[in-house]
Amino acid sequence: MTLLSVQHLTKHFQIHALGREVRPFEGLSFELKAGEFKLVTGPNGAGKSTLLRCIYRSYLPTSGRAVYHSSLGSIDLACAADVDITLLRRSEIGYVSQFLRPRPRASALELVAEPLLHAGVARPLALEQAATSLQEFGLKPELWEAYPTTFSGGEQQKVNLARALIRPNRLLLLDEPTASLDLAARTALLRRLRELKERGVGLLGIFHHPEDVGSLVDNGIEIQIQEEEVAVGRQA
Ligand SMILES: Nc1ncnc2c1ncn2[C@@H]1O[C@H](COP(=O)(O)OP(=O)(O)OP(=O)(O)O)[C@@H](O)[C@H]1O
Ligand SMILES: [Mg+2]
Missing domain, CATH: 1.10.8 (Helicase, Ruva Protein; domain 3)
Incomplete structure (x- = not known):
């Protein structure tokens, strides 16, 4: 069962002070199934955290869709009302940051x-x-x-x-949660993630040391650095 369907998702940041636009990712598409663990990879600054924040809706995507199949029906996280996002965060979508x-x-x-x-x-x-x-x-x-x-x-x-x-949760977003953990806590986390996966929770995670979760990962999605930054708001 598909839990999340990301379609042509794009995020641009306007850096007004510099008259430039940063484009972490463009036209990204993938699906995440219930019980699937997808690893998000790519170099520093590629846009991995930005992708998770767009899905958790800490950031508003620039365009595209992120259709989440909630227990109450389907909803596009890219344009859902804040009140619906708050409800989903309380009941279905979890996010673990590094801090x-x-x-x-x-x-x-x-x-x-x-x-x-x-x-x-x-x-x-x-x-x-x-x-x-x-x-x-x-x-x-x-x-x-x-x-x-x-x-x-x-x-x-x-x-x-x-x-x-x-x-x-039904969908769990993990942004480098193991960075400062000792072995005992990493083991506890792995045990808990395995349990969640077996229960059908979909997991989308960034791990600095993927070997921490190696046995749980089903597949990956790689985000590349976009070569060009784009100047905006200025006439040539
Ligand atoms: N709120 C923001 N305003 C402007 N630019 C931003 C913002 N958030 C992120 N960026 C830029 O978007 C790009 C992607 O950042 P992001 O944090 O998603 O990278 P990352 O792949 O998670 O990197 P790392 O591996 O270092 O954690 C970077 O160039 C960053 O400077
Ligand atoms: Mg990051």
Whole structure:
């Protein structure tokens, strides 16, 4: 079953200060099935993160479609209303970045429990599951009640993963989630991703060390650097 159908997707950035346009990718097309793990590859600056952000809709694509087959019907993520995107992010589409964005005075447990609380899970159960998730990724229990703003990069990333993966998704976008993880946490992540894949979650991921997830990857999509930057807004 196709979960996501990306058709001729294009993203351009206008750099107004320089009168130039950066074009990470143009006319990109691919399909992602339920339970498929697709690796996004390409050199630094090619547009890998931009692609994931366009699908998660942190960025608005310039043109093309990204048709997502949700449990409630099909929707084009490239032009869906913000309210629908918010709903999908809460219920079906997950995104794991390389960094946690900790809030001041929110404990690790609180941050991890939040997606469950938003989904209407009762607080005691949400906190219990948050503790299980933190345990799984190997965050020391003495840090659970502490504020992640002061955590090390790896500790923050454990909180980030525990939070992003606490709720079942149907589509999961991963942007270099293993960069600062120790072996135990990488193993826990691999175990969790395998479980999600077996449950039919579609995975689209960027991994700096693809061998971290080698056994799970089904295929890949390569993004090339576009040779030309285009000058805009200026007469020749
Ligand atoms: N918000 C933005 N405004 C302008 N240009 C941007 C923006 N976001 C990304 N870019 C540009 O788009 C291009 C692709 O960036 P992107 O972050 O997607 O690359 P990447 O393939 O993820 O690279 P890396 O491997 O270094 O993470 C880069 O040239 C970058 O400068
Ligand atoms: Mg990137």
